[in-house]
Amino acid sequence: MSEHEEHASHSIGFSLLIGAGLLVLTATTVAAAFVNLGPFNPVIALLIATIKATLVILFFMHVKGASEKLTGAVVVSGFFFFAILIALSMADYLTRSWR
Amino acid sequence: MAGQVDALYIYLLLVSGVMTMLIFVAVTVLAIKYRRMPGRDAHQIEGSTILEITWSIIPFFVMLTFFIWGAVIYFKERTPPADSTEVYVVAKQWMWKIEHMEGQREINELHVPVGQNVKLIMTSQDVIHSFFVPAFRIKQDVLPGRYTTLWFKATVPGRYHLFCAEYCGTMHSGMGGDIVVMEPQDYAQWMAGGPAAPLQDTGKQLFATLGCSTCHRSDVQGRGPNLQGIYNKPVLLEDGRTVIADENYVRESILNPTAKIVSGFKPVMPTFQGIVSDEQLNALVAYVKSLAQPPAGTAALQSQPAAAPPQPQNTQVQ
Amino acid sequence: MSDNQAIAVEHEAHNPALLHHFSSEQQQKNAASLGMWLFLVTEIMFFGGMFCAYLIYRVQHFNAFAAASQQLSIKLGAFNTAVLIVSSVTVVLAVKAAEAGKRKLLVSYLVVTVLLGMTFLVVKGFEYREKFEKHHVPGPTFNFTDTFDDNGKQIPVNPKEAELFFSIYFAMTGMHALHMIIGCGLFSVLAVFAWKGHYTPGYYTPIENAGLYWHLVDIIWIYLFPLLYLISRHS
């Protein structure tokens, strides 16, 4: 978020390109939902959502190219602890009673 | 079980007693020995990585023994032996309702014979309760909407406190009772005192009156799976998973039939949520479980006058 | 408070926006940015609790979730996703306009962003209204007996489980909509301030930080859309 990073950041055209990419990915995820991929449907949906989120974080929120590693560390730690919440509660639910 | 818990407890007491004394003595001795005196300055020490590693790793391995021993006991506590007598427990604000397999019912009292493994299959009608018998060192929360289980073997006759240990509202502290442990002959006498039909018979009647038996047939595969002997066996589901048909699975299949559909069947069964009470559910579950032992089960069936033509054993369980 | 004023006056010469307890503009900007990112982490955890609940229930009640999910309108959901993505682009453009000191451009991008946000909310409102009409709002009036598969056969999911799905649906989208409303309010205020010329190429931290907030709200929707609308649509 520091200044030189701002200047090094992307042109308006690049931002529009990312925006267009996000729209295409949205269309893709809708289309993919109607194709029977078995257990891979939710995987594809989440994968596309994660790609979109990553694009937004890296290029719209300027984490890529940020002079500071700290911003990245903060973002990663946020998702890391969220993952802990999910993983350890699933550790309970997925091993319950029906073995 | 109580003895094992106590042994572990004593072990923990000893270890932590030693630790506590170590710290207390060290602090006291150091505080006195190095008390401030004129002309004596502190001697700076930066620290010692070797010491740090030592006093990280040794306690950790000591704690590992706690973990392993504790986990072993816990595993035993949570795994009822196969030969257990089963008792259904329904908790509600603020009482414990007990149903024996023989059909005996009691409230806030549980009579058990000495030396017999007893498995409790518990559910709650309202909030979370907890079945706690301090003398047996056991405790298990009792939840609405599902079964939790607990088992014990009483070794000495007598009356023991039963407490509710999970806060459940106004009379939480009054939601207690007694576990009455009796000599087998006294127990048999007590058991003979009541009228009551066996629980699975009640379940069997329900099975017929609710129409379960039209689809869950015992002779052939009907629209629902044949329930003969399914209890505690793995069931292949439509989505490829395999589950064990335990009490919770049977219960869920009655209340939420579409949640786990047995491979090869259609999700056609309606829910019985709101139609059957917790007690009726217990009876149905007991009945389905009784089908697991064909000889006794079939014998009971044959002696039953058939009200509707083919009405034997089946419950839903998709 | 004399000290306070003295120091404030001393800094007045440099930049009116520099607060007294910071030693430089860079320090102040970095502090604000870090603060905002930490706040976004709290938002991740805030929604994280609901995502966790969603995931657990989806695993436990998959059939009912799939059936209930098919009652949502993919068209409206996808449209709203697109609206939010476009609004994120306009936020990026707003930040760039602020950086370049183009006041009018900045104001117009901010206004467009607010309008897009409101479009999202209006569409969401229509979706909610449909839920009310179809009695898909959890509570005593909830009704889910009229679900049919492609062959017109009734899908016998337990209505209670479907109600659970709609509980999660309303909790998540409602909380998201609340964040959208806050964001719209925030950007409206910023638009007024921008119009008054509060922001210069040397100082536009509020725009940047509000933008970060907006992007995060967008990201949350990016996940909500497939998770809520696109469960097992192919069958």
Added chain:
Amino acid sequence: MASTVIPANQAPASTTTNYLNNGHSLKSWLLTTDHKRIAVLYLISVTVFFFLGGFFAMLIRLELLTPEGDLMQADTYNKVFTMHGMIMVFFFLIPVVPAVLGNFLIPLMIGAKDLAFPRINLLSWYLYVIGVLLISHVMLTGGVDTGWTFYSPFSTEYTNTKIVEAGLAAFIAGFSSIFTGLNFIVTIHRMRAPGLTWNRLPLFVWANYATSIIMILGTPVVAITIVLVAVERLFHLGIFDPRLGGDPLLFQHLFWFYSHPAVYIMILPSMGVISELITCFSRKRVFGYNFVALSSIAIAVIGFLVWAHHMFVAGISLYAAMIFSFLTFFVGVPSAVKVFNWTATLYRGSISYATPMLYAFGFIGLFTIGGLTGLFLATLGIDVHVTDTYFVVAHFHYVMVGGVLMGYLGGMHFWWPKISGRMYPEGWAKLSALLVFVGFNLTFFPQFILGYVGMPRRYWQYPPEFQVLNVLSTAGASVLAVGYLLPMIYLLWSLKYGPIADANPWRAAGLEWQAASPPTTFNFDETPVVTWEAYNYDEIDANGHGGSH
């Protein structure tokens, strides 16, 4: 060289402007953005709520004097222990050390003029006050009877008390806590004085940094959980409703995801205080600085992996219970490391028995017991028997009251000259430290036994065989009450009559002692430059004053 060092022993004349006499109007306090004034506002408000919570504690102990429920109705008793828990947890223990001592000291310790966001700091206090007003409103209009844990479905479906309002109070207090944590992290990252590198930071700052991480990551989860409970009551969104197939255990997972780490929010800052006290009163560098500093972070991070040890009998899977039990023992390691390092710091020191040091000794003792009994609870086989009994009650009081309050009171005495510019009366202070220690052990040690013999917690009446231990506990509670009232009285007294304190009465290390007592509004006339390591007591004692010259 640091040009701003104020030599120790040079008492500022009482006429100089400091943060306390810089403006006397109510407005100058209520609209202040000065971290020190906000700390004082917090000090006043948490003290009031501590004694209110303590009053409820006394009511509980009085009711439990006899086995019968005779002093009050069952419902009243349930509301009393709920209010005791809620007030003590959300409105005392969580804010007490960070918001009072942390707020006051962190900018001073890192050589900053204020926290990074002074207005957000004030907002935090106002949020706390709104929470306080809400919970007071709840108290006066009927109360809540769920226990501070709000377990569903009792809280969502069955009780008819003011859950939504009480939840809102906790929610708002939670945001106060989030903003405090956010402010601390940004301040510690961005506002350190030149030369004050991470490995020169006082351990109190490290501890508050670790605390802030938990505040930021954990609090939002409990916030959303409370919201979900509220919408379940208000709009029938049945997220936890078992009738819809919802899972009451999910509530417990989400609740403890925050509320277990919250225990470390409480204890970590007090641990930081103890590190400061032990070093100062033994005139020693802390033994193993890096290990003590990093153990705080380790506790904060590992603290997020262990929450379901509150749920071993709740109906979670056998395997999950084992995972959580195993992980729980990992928290034991950094906690033990801290205790060992403090003890080792005493070795070859020059130990004074000033009041703060007595509290530090008390802390080590009580925390050792509290921590070790925590291992009992982490051990699956034991936990099944003692969870939800008085054993648990005793354990967490040893950590939260024995630990947190000992640290807080020790720190309060240590920094009282800095905060107020006055010294407290040493004799009275020593007496009260002794009373607290004795009273505390008398109150809570019997509860361990009570728990093991089977008395469940939250019981309004109990079988008569438990009475003796309960009487002992109540007797201890009255000693403890005196021990807590005394400091309030003599500290207030010292505001007017205490001897005037100079800038550094303890000849302590740390930048806060280089500011005047009490500090001026902007702490330092010029930003200090740090050229020395933390706890350089050898240099201080050699030179006769703080700083490195």
